Amino acid sequence: MSDIGTRARAAAVALARAGSGDRDHALNRAAELIEERAEEILVANGRDMVAAESRGLSGAMLDRLRLDEDRVRAMAAGIRDIVALPDPVGQVMAEWTRPNGLLIQRVRVPLGVIGIIYESRPNVTADAGALCLKSGNAVILRGGSESFHSSHAIHACLVAALHDSGLPGDAIQMVPTTDREAVGHLLGRMTDTVDVVVPRGGRNLIERVQRDARVPVIGHLEGICHVYVDGAADLEMAKQIVLNSKLRRTGICGAAETLLVDRACVDTHLDPLVKALIDAGCEVRGDVTVCATDARVVETTEEDWYTEYLDAVISVRVVDGVEGAVEHIARYGSGHTESIVTEDEDAAGTFLRDVDSAIVLHNASTQFADGGEFGMGAEIGISTGRIHARGPVGAEQLTSFKYRVRGSGQTRPG
Amino acid sequence: MSDIGTRARAAAVALARAGSGDRDHALNRAAELIEERAEEILVANGRDMVAAESRGLSGAMLDRLRLDEDRVRAMAAGIRDIVALPDPVGQVMAEWTRPNGLLIQRVRVPLGVIGIIYESRPNVTADAGALCLKSGNAVILRGGSESFHSSHAIHACLVAALHDSGLPGDAIQMVPTTDREAVGHLLGRMTDTVDVVVPRGGRNLIERVQRDARVPVIGHLEGICHVYVDGAADLEMAKQIVLNSKLRRTGICGAAETLLVDRACVDTHLDPLVKALIDAGCEVRGDVTVCATDARVVETTEEDWYTEYLDAVISVRVVDGVEGAVEHIARYGSGHTESIVTEDEDAAGTFLRDVDSAIVLHNASTQFADGGEFGMGAEIGISTGRIHARGPVGAEQLTSFKYRVRGSGQTRPG
Numbered sequence: 122m123s124d125i126g127t128r129a130r131a132a133a134v135a136l137a138r139a140g141s142g143d144r145d146h147a148l149n150r151a152a153e154l155i156e157e158r159a160e161e162i163l164v165a166n167g168r169d170m171v172a173a174e175s176r177g178l179s180g181a182m183l184d185r186l187r188l189d190e191d192r193v194r195a196m197a198a199g200i201r202d203i204v205a206l207p208d209p210v211g212q213v214m215a216e217w218t219r220p221n222g223l224l225i226q227r228v229r230v231p232l233g234v235i236g237i238i239y240e241s242r243p244n245v246t247a248d249a250g251a252l253c254l255k256s257g258n259a260v261i262l263r264g265g266s267e268s269f270h271s272s273h274a275i276h277a278c279l280v281a282a283l284h285d286s287g288l289p290g291d292a293i294q295m296v297p298t299t300d301r302e303a304v305g306h307l308l309g310r311m312t313d314t315v316d317v318v319v320p321r322g323g324r325n326l327i328e329r330v331q332r333d334a335r336v337p338v339i340g341h342l343e344g345i346c347h348v349y350v351d352g353a354a355d356l357e358m359a360k361q362i363v364l365n366s367k368l369r370r371t372g373i374c375g376a377a378e379t380l381l382v383d384r385a386c387v388d389t390h391l392d393p394l395v396k397a398l399i400d401a402g403c404e405v406r407g408d409v410t411v412c413a414t415d416a417r418v419v420e421t422t423e424e425d426w427y428t429e430y431l432d433a434v435i436s437v438r439v440v441d442g443v444e445g446a447v448e449h450i451a452r453y454g455s456g457h458t459e460s461i462v463t464e465d466e467d468a469a470g471t472f473l474r475d476v477d478s479a480i481v482l483h484n485a486s487t488q489f490a491d492g493g494e495f496g497m498g499a500e501i502g503i504s505t506g507r508i509h510a511r512g513p514v515g516a517e518q519l520t521s522f523k524y525r526v527r528g529s530g531q532t533r534p535g
Numbered sequence: 536m537s538d539i540g541t542r543a544r545a546a547a548v549a550l551a552r553a554g555s556g557d558r559d560h561a562l563n564r565a566a567e568l569i570e571e572r573a574e575e576i577l578v579a580n581g582r583d584m585v586a587a588e589s590r591g592l593s594g595a596m597l598d599r600l601r602l603d604e605d606r607v608r609a610m611a612a613g614i615r616d617i618v619a620l621p622d623p624v625g626q627v628m629a630e631w632t633r634p635n636g637l638l639i640q641r642v643r644v645p646l647g648v649i650g651i652i653y654e655s656r657p658n659v660t661a662d663a664g665a666l667c668l669k670s671g672n673a674v675i676l677r678g679g680s681e682s683f684h685s686s687h688a689i690h691a692c693l694v695a696a697l698h699d700s701g702l703p704g705d706a707i708q709m710v711p712t713t714d715r716e717a718v719g720h721l722l723g724r725m726t727d728t729v730d731v732v733v734p735r736g737g738r739n740l741i742e743r744v745q746r747d748a749r750v751p752v753i754g755h756l757e758g759i760c761h762v763y764v765d766g767a768a769d770l771e772m773a774k775q776i777v778l779n780s781k782l783r784r785t786g787i788c789g790a791a792e793t794l795l796v797d798r799a800c801v802d803t804h805l806d807p808l809v810k811a812l813i814d815a816g817c818e819v820r821g822d823v824t825v826c827a828t829d830a831r832v833v834e835t836t837e838e839d840w841y842t843e844y845l846d847a848v849i850s851v852r853v854v855d856g857v858e859g860a861v862e863h864i865a866r867y868g869s870g871h872t873e874s875i876v877t878e879d880e881d882a883a884g885t886f887l888r889d890v891d892s893a894i895v896l897h898n899a900s901t902q903f904a905d906g907g908e909f910g911m912g913a914e915i916g917i918s919t920g921r922i923h924a925r926g927p928v929g930a931e932q933l934t935s936f937k938y939r940v941r942g943s944g945q946t947r948p949g
Contacts, residue, residue, distance in 0.1 A: 134865070134891075137889075137891065138888070138889060217910065219908070219909075219910055223899055223903065225909055225910075230891070232921055232922070233921055312745070316921050316922070317921075317922055331726070332749075335746075337751060337920075337922045355944070358944040361944060361946050362944065362946060364946075365946035365947060366946075369946070369947055369949075451548070469941075473939050474552070475551075475552060477548075477551065477644070477937075478937065479937055479938065480937065480938045480940065481937060481938070481939055481940070482940040482941075482942060483940070483941045483942060484941070484942045484943055484944050484945070485637055485940055485941075485942030485944070485945045485946075486945065486946045486947050488946075488947040489637065489940065489945070489947055494633070494947065495633075495639055495938070496631065496633055496639075506751075507646050507647055507730050507731075507935040508646070508730070508731055508751045508922065508923045508935070509922045509923040511935055511936055511937060511938075512937070512938045521921040521922070521925055522925055523891075523892065523893055523894065523895060523925060523926070524893065524894045524895070524909070524925075524926045525887050525895055526894065526895070526896040526897070526899055526903065527883075527887075527896075527897045527898070527899075528896060528897060528898045528899030529898055530769070530772040530775060530776065530898050530899070531898070531899045531900065531903070532775050532776060532778075532779035532780075532783070532899075532900045532902075533779060533783055533900050533902040533903055533908065535783070
């Protein structure tokens with residue numbers, strides 16, 4: 122593992138000096154190779170699927186692991202989308218001249234070496250590898266044991282593409298073992314060679330990473346997202362936003378898990394919202410007031426407000442206005458994404474200011490919590506941390522910066 | 536300690552909602568109170584000085600600890616300088632509208648709760664407390680045992696100023712004990728209540744913090760800063776920059792520790808540079824070539840290139856052009872600040888691109904490595920880390936951001 126780190130560091134130096142032309146060339150070539158070697162990748166994936174089935178993995182896990190021709194093509198297309206992004210490296214973020222004539226520029230540079238720890242989805246190998254390369258970073262990939270063969274077949278395409286473009290193959294390395302000690306080593310003992318670790322996966326993985334990491338971590342625990350329907354909400358708009366936030370896709374981190382309804386509109390809005398959810402096939406759990414609206418509503422326990430269902434289930438609570446909503450979210454939320462539906466600009470302003478989440482929306486679905494929907498291109502995840510990157514983590518968020526100062530012989534007085 | 540964290544978190548919520556008027560009021564009031572209570576602060580400092588002398592602290596340590604009327608006035612003036620800075624909180628860093636009509640804004644928000652761990656300088660209590668308050672953060676201060684009484688007297692002024700301004704006194708807390716376990720608790724067990732720790736002090740402190748922290752850390756290890764005099768350097772300019780970089784103040788982290796001289800100008804530049812340093816009272820240590828220029832030069836050992844002298848001592852080495860300088864700095868530097876002196880724009884461009892330090896300068900002194908000199912106002916230190924903040928860490932760098940999204944009922948298709 123230490124050797125992987127040393128080689129990654131050397132590759133990062135070479136990458137930082139390479140032009141964006143070489144990096145984009147490698148990315149295009151990787152997309153080509155993934156298409157050309159689709160058959161090999163599918164055979165490798167078949168081996169992983171057989172092993173996973175014999176170990177009795179759940180249907181959802183198997184679906185995440187499974188590749189087919191469409192998914193392989195989508196992987197290549199995803200890499201081409203990343204090529205099309207502007208190169209963040211070398212961008213002048215700000216510049217100013219001091220009274221003594223010094224010109225100061227803040228310039229984007231790669232972060233250096235990024236460790237990505239993920240679980241069963243083999244496409245993360247391509248996505249994460251490509252996004253790190255786009256932003257000039259060397260990456261150490263550590264995928265889940267379930268996707269070992271699939272990930273290695275994809276990784277081989279990336280390395281061949283680097284070589285074909287005159288870039289070091291060590292720029293995208295894959296940990297060659299699935300034993301758990303390798304993760305411990307990566308998190309705890311590579312502080313000199315790894316600049317940041319990004320975990321992608323379930324709660325257990327993220328908690329382990331946050332507990333054991335001696336290197337900085339960018340990641341999110343979970344998305345317990347809320348929609349608050351204010352007393353001044355347009356009912357039809359509220360219905361559309363609630364249904365979309367909860368049900369468009371239930372398994373993504375930006376899916377709503379809790380609906381908060383202003384006590385001021387309980388008589389007019391609560392029943393139609395609950396009925397619309399139930400009619401759309403969603404299980405509704407609610408507090409006493411919510412239970413009174415419909416016999417099919419199950420009563421919530423305290424645990425519900427902390428739960429990320431990732432399924433067609435929603436918890437519903439009546440709160441006292443926007444302050445009540447802010448308070449509920451501060452207590453139970455995960456700092457990911459929350460939305461207010463209201464026609465009252467003051468209530469919206471209070472909510473957008475006082476809800477302390479990475480993304481706060483007014484009159485829009487929480488499912489917009491996505492780098493692509495933000496116009497940032499591909500993302501490696503949504504950060505709920507407050508340091509370095511918050512919200513969608515794309516190529517730009519995988520950079521650092523330095524100050525470039527140009528003078529004409531200035532010395533500092535005093 | 537856990538209770539301190541819980542109270543800091545509550546205060547951070549209140550601060551994030553307070554206007555900049557209240558925060559600036561508290562800062563102005565703190566400056567007034569420090570002036571009004573100068574006598575009390577000096578008496579408390581006298582107790583610390585007596586204890587420090589009886590424990591046999593070095594002269595340099597005693598000087599750092601000592602306060603007098605001028606230094607107390609300077610502390611108050613420093614707080615007023617911070618008041619004059621623009622309020623970073625609420626600044627719209629970027630905004631754009633998506634094709635679907637969503638208006639997305641990236642808005643600065645406070646980081647939350649900041650832990651500051653420092654050593655003997657009591658003025659850090661005022662500086663760090665004020666900078667955190669300016670940026671809307673609650674802070675937990677943990678000063679050195681030497682400055683215990685001085686820091687507490689200063690801290691009392693800050694808390695009184697918060698109360699006088701209607702802000703929670705818990706916004707600036709001081710750990711009420713100097714035992715080392717409190718630091719361990721702050722670093723390792725307050726991950727829910729502390730968002731980031733900033734260590735300020737010597738190498739031992741920073742290393743301990745980086746080793747033990749489970750919370751994110753912003754800090755720098757040391758400043759092994761280099762000046763590289765290129766073959767195409769103007770000799771007179773080179774002399775001025777080298778002398779200023781090394782000797783203006785030798786004890787600051789932006790002071791140069793190593794001079795690299797291009798082999799191409801050894802015959803013309805080396806001897807005058809070495810003589811100028813020695814004439815100015817600087818001890819010169821050098822490689823074989825440098826030793827040959829003057830009998831007073833001491834030969835370097837490998838250890839010298841890794842050493843932050845923080846004194847009137849410099850190591851000098853001859854290197855092969857800008858590539859040789861880049862290589863030396865990559866191997867021995869600390870990623871803080873490096874300067875090239877040259878009239879050759881190409882050499883300067885290579886140096887500014889390939890030297891991977893927080894600050895890289897062309898034809899200017901390394902002693903400009905300072906938030907004030909950058910026009911950023913007061914700073915809490917210079918970060919050599921690559922995550923979140925790099926270079927001078929001022930009020931702006933003590934913020935995070937969130938995304939504020941305004942729609943008109945948008946739901947996400949597909």
